[in-house]
Amino acid sequence: MQGYFITGTDTNVGKTVASAWTILHLNADYWKPTQSGLHPTTDTLTMKQITGLPDDRFHPETYSLSQPLSPHEAARRDGVKIKMDDFKIPQTPRPLVIEGAGGLMVPLNEDHLVIDLIKQIGFPTILVCRSGLGTINHTLLSLEAMCTRTLPVAGLIICGPKMPHNRQALEEYGGVPIIAEIDHLDEITPKALLAIKPEIDLNDIKIAA
Numbered sequence: 001m002q003g004y005f006i007t008g009t010d011t012n013v014g015k016t017v018a019s020a021w022t023i024l025h026l027n028a029d030y031w032k033p034t035q036s037g038l039h040p041t042t043d044t045l046t047m048k049q050i051t052g053l054p055d056d057r058f059h060p061e062t063y064s065l066s067q068p069l070s071p072h073e074a075a076r077r078d079g080v081k082i083k084m085d086d087f088k089i090p091q092t093p094r095p096l097v098i099e100g101a102g103g104l105m106v107p108l109n110e111d112h113l114v115i116d117l118i119k120q121i122g123f124p125t126i127l128v129c130r131s132g133l134g135t136i137n138h139t140l141l142s143l144e145a146m147c148t149r150t151l152p153v154a155g156l157i158i159c160g161p162k163m164p165h166n167r168q169a170l171e172e173y174g175g176v177p178i179i180a181e182i183d184h185l186d187e188i189t190p191k192a193l194l195a196i197k198p199e200i201d202l203n204d205i206k207i208a209a
Contacts (some may be wrong), residue, residue, distance in 0.1 A: 003096035003155060005123040007114065009130065011102045014159025017182060018128040019099045020050040021157070021193045023057075026094040026202055027054050031059040033087050033117065034108065036101055039066030043099060050188055059090035069209055071114075072107035082109045084120060098123060104145050115149060116207055119171040124154040124205070126179060129170070131160035136169050154205045155179040176203070 004022060008015040028142055032043045032050075044058050063082055065074035075082050090096065100106075104115040118125055125146060129139040132158075139156065146153055155177040156170060161184055171178060177200055185192050 002123055004126045004155050005096065005100060005118050005121060006102055006126050006128060007100040007118060007142075008128040009135065011176045013130050014157075014182060015099055015128045016046055017050070017185075017188060017193075018157040018159060018180075019043075019097050019178065020047055020188070021182060021196060022082070022126065022202070023047070023051055023053070023097045024190055024193050024196055025095065026095045028097045028101070028207045029057045029071065029090065029092045030057060030097050032061050032092050032101075034063045034065070034071045034082070034101045035061045035207050036074040038064060038066050047099075050190070050193075052190055057094075059092075059096075059166055061086050062075050071101050077111070082112075084108075084112055087117060087120065089121060096123075104142055116153070118151055119149055121126045122152075124152045126154050126157055127170060127176075128157045128159060131158050131163045131166060131181070132152070135166055138171075139170055140173055143176065155200070157182060160184065178202045179205070 006015055006019045030047050035042050048058060059060055065078050067074040067077050071082060100114045106114045108117060127142055129135050153176050156165060157179050158181045164182055179200060180196055182196055
């Protein structure tokens with residue numbers, strides 16, 4: 001198995017925590033193709049701190065942009081042109097978890113969005129969504145966008161305090177499995193993340209398209 005591309009319904013929905021959870025449960029490597037914002041830290045450094053894994057499990061970003069903005073704007077301000085041909089999947093004997101920037105429709109350049117990068121890479125996608133109010137609309141719109149582009153969808157990771165009525169709606173209307181629910185954690189540690197068991201086998205997910 002190659003691994004998964006982790007995307008979200010929006011910014012700050014829990015992609016980094018969900019990526020760390022997936023890495024630990026798969027014993028995988030990590031790659032962030034585009035990093036926007038370098039201070040006070042980056043997602044790759046945060047991932048190292050959360051997982052405690054050695055440096056060789058983390059692959060360098062293709063683009064490291066100084067400003068915490070949408071990649072297209074951060075690149076413009078840094079005088080950089082993001083080119084789709086520059087994205088080369090790192091080679092590793094382990095599964096690879098790839099974390100996107102923001103949501104699906106975030107622009108990378110004048111012609112391409114994050115969803116185009118997902119299509120180009122070709123990995124199954126895990127969609128990270130909030131547990132709370134607004135998640136049904138945002139999640140279903142994201143799933144519809146992926147369906148329109150025939151992207152392989154592995155399932156959902158729900159982040160935040162558990163809200164069973166929203167989970168039920170996502171299962172009923174989304175048509176993809178719930179991989180895990182990551183409740184609020186007082187401290188994000190490998191032990192805490194590993195204690196949250198996958199609801200389906202990450203090595204044997206039936207991919208929806």
